[in-house]
Amino acid sequence: MSDPVKYPYFYRTVPNELHLCAAIGKLLNYFGWKWVNIFSSNDESSMRAVQILRKGIEQYGGCIEFHETFPHQGRLTHPLLEKIHRAIRKSSAMNIYYFNHNDVFSLEYIQYLQIWLKNGQVFITISKIELIKKIQKHVEISNKFFIFKPYKKVMPNFLKFIREMKPIWLAKDYWAKDWWEALCDSRCPKHIKRDCNFTYKIKLLIHCLSTFFESSYSVYNAVYAVAHALHDMIISGSGNGTTWTRENREVLYSLPWKLHRYLRNLHFKNGLGEEMYMDENGDLATGYNILNLRVLPDRTLKYKVVGHYNPHAPPGQDFTIDEKAIVWESSFTQIPPQFRCSPSCHPGYRKLIREGGSVCCYDCIPCAEGEISNQTDMDTCTTCPEYQWPNQKRDACIPKVINFLSFEEPLGIILTSISMLFFLITAVILGIFIYYQNTPIVRANNRQLTYILLISLMLCFLCSLVFIGHPEDVTCILRQTTFGITFSIALSSILAKTFTVVTAFQATKPGSKLQKWMGARVSNSIVLSCSLIQIVLCLAWLFTAPPFVHLNMRSEIGTILIECNEGSVIAFYCVLGYLGFLAGISFIIAFLARNLPDSFNEAKYITFSMLVFCSVWISFIPTFLSSKGKYMVAVEIFAILASSTGLLGCIFSPKCYIILLRPERNNKKDLRKM
Template sequence: MFVHGLGVIVCDDLEVAKPIEMLHRYLRNVHFKNMLGEEIFSEKSGDLPMDYNIINRVYLSKGIVKHEIVGIYSPNALPGEDFTINEKVIVWEAAFTQIPPESRCSQSCSPGYRKLPRKGKPICCYDCIPCPVGEISNQTDMDNCMRCPEDQWPNEKRDVCVPKIISFLSHEEPLGIVLMLLSLFFFLITTVILGIFIKYRDTPIVRSNNTNLSYILLVSLMLCFLCSMIFIGHPDKVTCVLRQTAFGISFSISLSSVLAKTITVVMAFQTTKPGSKLQKWMGLRVSYSIVLSCSLLQVLLCLVWLVTATPFPHYNIKSEIGTILIECNEGSAIAFYCVLGYLGFLAGISFVVAFLARNLPGSFNEAKHITFSMLMFCSVWVSFIPTYLSTRGKYTGAVEIFAILGSSSGILGCIFVPKCYIILLKPHRNNRKYITKNINEVALPRMLKESYIN
C-alpha cells in the first residue's frame, strides 16, 4: 500500500514480499556509472553508499504534483546524524485523521508496561499490560519486563527499581518508644519495691519466707525488664546472641526463686507435724541450692545452644513485598523451644506446689499469691507461642517483649504489691503477733522461726 507523504510501502502480503526479496538479491550486485561519471555500486547488504533525499509529494489543484525535499538520509554519517527530517514543511494528505499518521494499529506501550501480541494479528498489533510484581520496563514498547535485584523493588509506575524498605523494631518509631518506656517504667517500679524491702528489712512481712530470696527475685525481675530492651533496635551479632540467652537466664533465676519460696512454704508447715522427716531438710541452704541448680541448668542449655547453633542477624526479603525484614535467626528452633519449655517446666512445678499449699493459714502463707502469679505467667506464655509463630519481622520481637513484660509484671504484682500495700498503708498488720495469730508458734521448729519469721 502506497502512503502519500513519505512514500512508504508497507507489505503485509507474503505473495508480494517474495518478489521484493528476489529484487533485493539482484540489487546487491549493482555496479554502474551515473550521468556525472560517478561509480555506483552496492554493499553486501544491498545498500548503496550514497545520500538519499526524502521527498514529500504534494498534489495541488488541477492535477499539479509538487515535490519538496523535507529531509536527507546519509548512510555514512555518525549514528544519530544519518537521518534528518524537517517535519514542519511536510504536507500531509487531508484524508489522514491524525497528523502525523500512525503506521501501526496499536499505541506505544509506556514504561511500566510490556507488549502482548494479539493472536492472529500482525506483529504491529498488540496489547499493553503492566509488568508483573517485582519487574519493570524502563523503555517504550518493551517485549519483556526486567526483574529487579533482590535488594530493590519497582516504584509505583514500575519503570524504575528503588531500594527496598528496611524494617526492624526501631527506638525511634512509636511502637519501639512505647515498649521501651514500659520496660523502663516496670524497671523503676521494681527498683522502688526493692528499696522498700531494704528499708523495712527488719519487719516481719519482709522477713517472712526468706528475705534474701525476695531480694534475688526482685533483682532478677529487674534484669527481665531490662533484657526486653535488647529486642529493640537494629539486630546485630551481639544483640541476637544476647536476646534469648539473657531472657532465658533471667527468667530461670526468677522462676527458681519463686519455686524456692513455694517449697519453703510447704516444708515450713510440713515440719510442724510430729515425726516429720523434712526437719533435716529445712534450712537456708536448701532454698539457695534450688535457685542455683535450676539456674545453672538453664545456663547450660544456653551454652549448648550458642556452641551448636549461634543466633545471627538475617535479612528476610521474601516475607513482605517491597520490604527487607532484619530479624534474628534463632539458629535452632529446637534450642529456642527447649529454653522456653524449661521455663514452663519451672513455672508449672511452682504453680502445682503453690496450688496444693493454697489452703495453709492465709496470714502466714504466700502460696496463694504465688499461685496467681504462676497462673498469669503460664497464660501469657501459652498465648505467646501461636502469636509468635504467626508474626514476622519487627512484630515478632514486639510480641516477645509484651510476653516478657506481661509475665514479669504479673509476678511482681501478685507477690510483692500486696506486701508493699501492708508495709506502706497497713503498718498495724506488719507485726509478728498479727502474722502468727493463726499459728501455734510453739509447734514451729527452730529452723522455721529462723527462715520464715525472724
C-alpha cells in the same frame, strides 16, 4: 542486475532497491510505525524489493497487515481499485506505495484516492506526483505523503540545453523529436520555450508546463561517469602507440572490458562540484531525499525536503529527518501519528501476544511482582536485583525498605517506655523491701529470695530492650540467652519460695524431719541449680547453632526485614520449654499449698502469678508463629513484659499495700490473721 557474475558490466546511477528499502525502513522505525500496508506493481524488480522491505519491517518489530499488487502493465481495473480501497478503509495501518521507478502519480488519481480513504493515514511512495501549476488549484490534497526520490540537483545550463537542442540529432526517435518540437508552442513558459522558425500548434502538452526533469540528473551523472572513465582510459593508453580513431577496430573490440576497469575505479567531480564514485557493487554513491507534499495557503502544492538517506555515510549519520519541516494533516489526533495494531505498552507493562494473531497485535499486562519494564513495548519484564524492588509504576527499581523494630518508631517507643517504667517500679519495690527488711511481712518468706526475685525481674524488664533496635550478631545472641537466664533465675526463686512455704508448714508439725531443709542454703541451692541448667542449655545453643542476623527479603513485599535467625529452633524451644517446666512445677506446688494456714498465704499469690505466667506464654507460641517481621519481635517483648508484670503484681502488690498503706497491720499478730 546487481549480480556481478551474470552482469559484470552493469552500473547504477540511481540507488538500488536495497538502499530504498533500507531508507523506508529507517523512516518507519524513526516514527515507530509498525502496522503497514504495502501496494506494489507485480513486476520482478518491485516484488524483490517488497521482499527486502518486508524483512526490514519485521526485523525492527513491524508487521504487514496486507500486501496488494497492481499489474505493471495496463491500467488498473475498477474492481481492483474498489478492493484495495475497501481494505484501506478498514485498516488502521499506514500505506506504502511501491510502484515502478518510472511511474508518476497524477493529481487526478491522488484526488480519487483520497475520496475513498479515511482521514488519519500516511502514504509513503517512491513515485512523485506531477505538479501542474495551472490545474493543481482545483485539486484537494491533504498533507499525508512522504516521497523517496534520488538526490535531485539542478544541472548548470540544463534549461538552456533544452531550448537550444536541435531535434535533428534525434531524427530516429520520433517521440523524442515530437517532445522537443512541442516546446516551440507559444504557450510554453519562457524558461523552457524554444525559438523555432515554424509554428507548432497542438493540444497543450503537460511537459511544457512541468518541472519534472529529475531523472535528467541521474542521466547527467551517468554520461559524465562514462566520459570520465573513457578519458582516464585514453590518458592511460596514450603512450602505447594506439591511434584513437573511430576506424580503429582494436579500440572498438577492446573498449568494453578496458572501460570496465576504469569505471570500477572511477572518482570525479561532476559539474556541480559533487564527489562521484562507484562503490563495490557498481553503484554510484548517491542517496535519497525524503519529500513532504504540502498544501500551501493558496491551495497550491509544493514539495519540501524534510530528510535524507545516504547509504554511504557513516553509521548514525546515514538517516536524517527534520520533524519541524513536516506539515501533518490536520485530522491527525497525535503528532506524529501512530500506526499500530495495538496501542503502545507503557513502561510498567509488557506485551502479551494474542493467541493466533500477529506479533504486532497484543494486549498490555502489568509486570509481575518484583519485575519492571522501563521502555515502551517491552516483550518481557526484567527482574529487579535482590536488594531492590519496583516502584509503584513498576518502571524503575528502587532500594527496598529496611525494616526492623527501632527505638524511633511508635511501637518501639511504647515498648521501651513500658519496659523502663516497670523497671523503675521494680527498683522502687526493691528499695521498699530493703528499707522495711526487718518488718514481719518482709521477713515472713526468706528476704534473700525476695531480693533475688526482684533483681531478676528488673533484668527481665531490661532484657526486652535488647530486642529493640538494629539487629547485630551480638544482640541476636544476647536476646534469647539473657531472656532465658534471667527468667530461669526468677522462676527458680519462685520455686524456692514455694518450696520454702511448703517445708515451713510441714516443719511446724511435731517430729517433722523437714526442719533440716529449712534455711537459706537450701533455697539458694534450688535457685543456683535450676539456673545453672538453663545456663548449660544456652551455652550448648551458642556452641552448636548460635543466633545470627538474617536479611529476610521474602516475608514482606518490597521490604528487607532485618531479623535474628534463632539458629537452632530446637534449642530455642528447649529454653522456652525449660522455663515452662519451672513455671509448671512452681504452679503445681503453689496450687497444692494454697490452703495452708494464713501465716503462709504467699502460696496463693504464687499460684496466681504462675497462672498469669503460663497463660501468657501458652498464648505466645501461636501468636509468635503467625507474626512476621518486627511484629514477631514485638510479640516476644510483650510476652516478656506481660509475664514479668504478672509476677511482680501478683506476688508483691499485696505486700506493698500493707507496708505502705496499712503499716499497722505489719506485725506478727495481724499477719497471722491475713
